[in-house]
């Protein structure tokens with residue numbers, strides 16, 4: 001009986017280890033980010049792969065309040081970003097954002113708190129604005145499907 005309890009406790013520990021930080025691989029494929037929308041939790045990291053001819057940069061005003069901006073060098077293989085703050089992050093590849101290379105990351109549970117800020121910041125995007133809008137729309141569709149929009 002006692003050993004069964006210990007096994008039960010170990011199973012619980014095993015479950016909680018599932019909450020450890022994860023690494024999410026984002027690949028540059030032709031002029032797209034795959035996946036287009038990434039779901040993560042605080043403490044996770046993004047790792048950008050197949051980066052020859054690409055860079056990655058967070059878009060101004062399109063990351064959660066207090067989150068760190070990022071910008072990789074061109075072709076910086078394995079560039080990684082630690083995600084500390086909950087909310088939505090929109091990022092681009094500078095050479096290809098006008099052809100649709102704009103991605104989204106949602107960190108945390110429920111509805112991202114900065115959706116209204118994204119819409120506001122969209123007004124300040126000049127180059128590739130329609131592609132940024134498209135990615136935000138796809139992110140919202142995925143949130144909707146998951147029942148995460150209020």
Ligand SMILES: [Cu+2]
Pocket residue numbers: 028031053054055093094095096101
């Ligand atoms: Cu690119």
